[in-house]
């Protein structure tokens with residue numbers, strides 16, 4: 001490649017050249033046939049831009065708020081595991097980038113830097129993503145550490161009762177290092193000779209019995225607002241409204257979990273509508289919530305990545321879909 005990289009595809013190629021194959025494949029791959037991975041890209045390609053002209057764009061402000069925290073654009077850094085496999089500074093460097101760009105960072109439960117290191121590295125607004133372990137005491141401890149260290153929300157990733165079947169990881173016998181957050185609590189260096197070690201680790205450690213009832217448990221161990229990540233259907237979006245979480249993240253986990261799940265962007269509208277109806281169905285209070293949003297916030301805040309709070313989703317649909325508003 002001649003000169004500096006100018007787009008993400010070129011950065012990806014540099015990463016492919018620089019990283020050990022096992023790690024590149026881990027970052028790059030989707031589950032099974034990687035059908036959803038291709039669809040994630042194709043579905044975005046199918047969305048075209050409808051340009052309007054002769055509009056004053058000399059000063060552009062894309063800032064909005066997620067859970068009340070200001071962000072320079074409706075973009076959040078998604079929680080992704082083990083940044084030190086790619087760079088020695090790991091998640092601390094990512095947090096500094098979030099701070100410099102004035103966007104919110106989601107820190108993965110499976111980070112290679114500790115949450116304390118990330119918290120003390122800069123002033124980025126941070127949300128803490130969790131997996132629920134069979135050892136709930138460990139998960140509770142992690143959530144409490146996050147709360148003590150100034151994280152502003154908990155993101156419960158709900159699409160991973162087991163890790164997706166990632167064929168490259170199976171072939172490479174992908175192994176994780178010992179993650180410092182869990183030192184003295186649990187070993188993450190799971191090694192056997194039979195396929196993906198991280199898949200085996202997740203199967204042994206993640207609580208596959210987790211269900212909607214457990215949101216009450218999560219609420220009981222933290223005062224932080226809770227976001228549920230991995231919603232792909234309107235039914236689940238409505239359940240999320242019913243259990244009273246602060247937001248949902250519409251996501252197929254970068255196509256790394258269930259192959260042949262829909263592309264995230266293709267279900268965002270259906271889910272937005274469901275949330276509006278779900279809130280309305282909560283009765284007068286829900287309807288009032290939607291109307292307040294309409295009065296106060298007329299800007300479109302739905303994020304393109306599919307990451308929205310319930311407020312954001314509702315606002316964007318109230319603004320763009322008059323029919324929904326009238327029917328309420």
Ligand SMILES: Cc1cc2nc3c(=O)[nH]c(=O)nc-3n(C[C@H](O)[C@H](O)[C@H](O)COP(=O)(O)O)c2cc1C
Nearest residue numbers: 027078079080081108110157251252253254264306
């Ligand atoms: C290398 C890699 C690691 C990831 N690790 C996590 C993780 O630890 N926790 C999590 O909730 N999601 C994880 N994800 C998923 C991302 O948070 C995010 O959902 C995905 O990259 C973007 O797809 P989406 O728009 O469908 O959400 C990971 C994704 C990648 C590519």
Ligand SMILES: CCCCCCC(=O)C(=O)O
Nearest residue numbers: 081110176198201202256
């Ligand atoms: C170290 C064990 C598993 C990490 C899983 C992280 C993740 O969510 C991913 O998509 O990969």
